[in-house]
Amino acid sequence: MRGLGDHLSIGERIAFYQKRRGYTQPLLAGLVGRSTDWLAKIETGRRNSPRIDMLAKLACILRVSLGDLLGQTVLMEDERQQDDVPAVRDALMSPRQL
Template sequence: MRGGGDELSIGERIAFYRRRRGLSQVVLAGLMGKSEDWVSKVERGERQVNRVEVLVELARQLRVTLNDLLGEPVLFEAEEGDDVPAVRDALMSPQRLSHTLVGDELPAEQADAEPVARLTEEAWNQYQEGNLGQVISLLPDLLGSARLLEHASA
């Protein structure tokens, strides 16, 4: 078992991001035009990925940056149209913290729980169907709605 400070190999990072995205080795192999055996060997370190274009395609299919796969710090933003930056911004926003920590910075709107419930149900259904891209696209609105409900309940 690895410790918290241990470096991961590229194959271990591919396995991590594949699992995080909810993909099986078979599905990733299909997306890459490779065999399941190829993906398995890459993840176990029995086969090296020596071509940059293959690494770039792996990163694209896993929805991470090439730097994420290589274990380098993030030096640039994701592609346009990618929902991950919107989710990151929503999570990293100071307003996501409890109003007791950041004060009353949210507008004094009347929060309605019904649209939030519908949005939550839609996100849950998309998650259950394996449509993670749809779930990610719903998260910024869901997080914003949760902030408004928290503010209204204070």
């Protein structure tokens, strides 16, 4: 979540990436095997953040790094780890802005 700032909670980051991917709450909740109510409570902070294994699963489904969901600051990019395919896919799949 580079550029969005560090003020967002983990739940808010999940909601951000969910919307960015075009996923509904029921779809994302189903993909991780949880209820829509559970996901809504996580996103709004009415429930504690999920365990790390669930966060890793969410990160995988949302196609972001675990560090992005946790709000970890990126100090230096590892050139060997860069993968532009998700960014290109997102650009091609995003709704057109007229």
